[in-house]
Amino acid sequence: MRMRTIEISVGAFVAAAIVAMVFLAVRVSGVSFGAEQExxxxxxxxxxxxxxxxxxxxxxxxxxxxxxxxxxxxxxxxxxxxxxxxxxxxxxxxxxxxxxxxxxxxxxxxxxxxxxxxxxxxxxxxxxxxxxxxxxxxxxxxxxxxxxxxxx
Amino acid sequence: MTRDYLRRLGIAGLTGFSNLGRATVLWARAMWGLPRWADVGLLTRQMYQVGVQSIMIIVLSAFAIGAVLSLQFYTQLANFGAQDSVGVGLALVLLRELGPVVTGLLFAGRAGSAITAEIGLMKTTEQLSSMAMMGVDPLHRVLAPRLWAGMISLPLLTLIFNAIAIFGGVVVGVHWLGADEGSFWSGMQNAVDIWNDFGKGMIKALVFGVLVSWIAVFQGYDAEPTAAGISAATTRTVVLSSIAILATDFVLTLGMYGNFGS
Known part of the structure; x- marks a missing residue:
């Protein structure tokens, strides 16, 4: 398989994992970014x-x-x-x-x-x-x- | 009779220690070789082999496991009228235990066995020795990228597993069985702690990643250079990885959540 295809799919893999991490942090753990509530x-x-x-x-x-x-x-x-x-x-x-x-x-x-x-x-x-x-x-x-x- | 038995026990013990010693030296030397910028290409290729190619099995299993967990929690909790707590149970079980452990087991079966077979065959066909003759260190060229790729990929796969499994749980628990969506999410957000549940689960995933890739690479490198030897080594990779994951998980859980209460 061409190196470029491999690089793209690995990049997509890492991106998917980051999306999953954000989902788990924000939606599941309930961490809110932005201004800390008073x-x-x-x-x-x-x-x-x-x-x-x-x-x-x-x-x-x-x-x-x-x-x-x-x-x-x-x-x-x-x-x-x-x-x-x-x-x-x-x-x-x-x-x-x-x-x-x-x-x-x-x-x-x-x-x-x-x-x-x-x-x-x-x-x-x-x-x-x-x-x-x-x-x-x-x-x-x-x-x-x-x-x-x-x-x- | 007894002396003979003791002798064999002693030999087995010494062989075990010498294998562990060689495996440790191998791991340390291979890890030392990376990361170097020149090797990023090798690492990417292994990430593809080990990580990207495992996504399909991870996604399908995660969805099924999330769905079945949600089903079980719902039917049991409904007895107490607490079916809205499905989300809490689902998230805690997945983030703390099932996510890292199941991903690790699937990873050992899908990627660990492949690494062992590949390295074992390279050794059998004397590709490793010819590399060494050409002055290319197989530790850096072949073993190190696989160790690093396994160590990086397993936590990433665990993240995907957890997210998909929770999605599967939502589909079954909320959209099919009809738990209240609002309390499903808010209960989850109240109960799940970013470090104590999510972070510690990810540490487990990292430890399992190191273990599985270490076992897989060493078994391949240490395989007897015959067809039967490769087959035996591949089997040992899956068996040892599974045992190592489950045993380590118990020890880690004991250490992380040992002081019950608080």
Whole structure:
């Protein structure tokens, strides 16, 4: 076969692979090129975050508004401190906003639902959400149930 | 009886080590020879033989595998009403494991065996020795371009495999079975991490590329110069490559994703 034909087909092969790579990066991994979206961080303290992972979504009324950036534990208080990365600029969520850990479907992934409050004062970047409700853990629920049954 | 057995075991062990040693020296010396600008033509020709000619089998298998994965995920997940998570499972399984591994296995069967047979026949017909007599180093002229071509082609083929397999999964899962297209893609984009899933999968592909081309070239170079010898070497290439890919994949997965959780 002529060398030129070989060169052209190898070139096409490499080009096809690059197209596949861009597809895998943008469409599958969800990497967005261009301007980095503006975000700010909030913290929230939970008594229980079992099953919540980094990169889990943060939503208001079911609409994505950010993601979980980091989870670590405050051993002294026995609480988890979750760092939330919220899209946009601070100044839209009031200071009495609540955060709840919810589950998608029955077996689905854990995510955080925010419930904006009515206060006039707004959360600034780095502020901590204090009105929180942690993840429901089945063992604890069953434990409560059994204790109550025993008491009555 | 026992002594005889031990003796044969010892011989087999020593032969194994000496083969590994020779293979390593061969690989190192051949890799040293390239890349030189003068050899780009040789490399292109091998990329054609090894990479371009494997595209057809990769594309067809990828589509079939993506389609069948999507079908299985859909039917199982539908039991829990979670059929919209098909995309997540499909993408993670493909990018992390099946993409590199299946591409590697197909590549060993399609391209590795061809490399071994070609080099084995060159050796049998004494083309390699005549090259050496003319002052052309067969390591640089014959082995090095094949090693590099295999190492470069396998990751490229894996990229194509992953993309086509996901396309096959979309065709079956979304267009045929009717999973929701929006949550198919958004679930995938939320779950797949560019480095942890995609990048590590590509590292696997690169490792498999090195392994397969190394085994194929060495088996060809080391083949007994007879018709039966070439046939045995070709078989060994496919068997050893497959075992090497699967075993290495387990070790790599253990290292990359070993600390479950987080």
């Amino acid at each position: 975000t700010y961080k909030l913290k929230a303290r939970f008594d229980e975050v079992a099953g919540l992972r980094r990169r889990a979504r943060v939503s208001i009324a079911g609409v994505n508004v950010g993601r979980v950036a980091d989870i670590h534990v405050d051993i002294a208080y026995g609480e988890a401190i979750v760092t939330l990365e919220i899209d946009g600029k601070p100044g839209e969520l009031s200071i009495d906003t609540g955060a709840k850990i919810l589950t998608e479907g029955i077996l689905g992934a854990r995510y955080i639902g925010l419930l904006p409050g009515a206060d006039e004062e707004m959360l600034e970047a780095g502020d901590t959400i204090s009105e929180t409700q942690g993840a429901l853990v089945l063992e604890n629920l069953i434990g409560d149930f059994v204790t109550r049954m025993g008491a009555s």
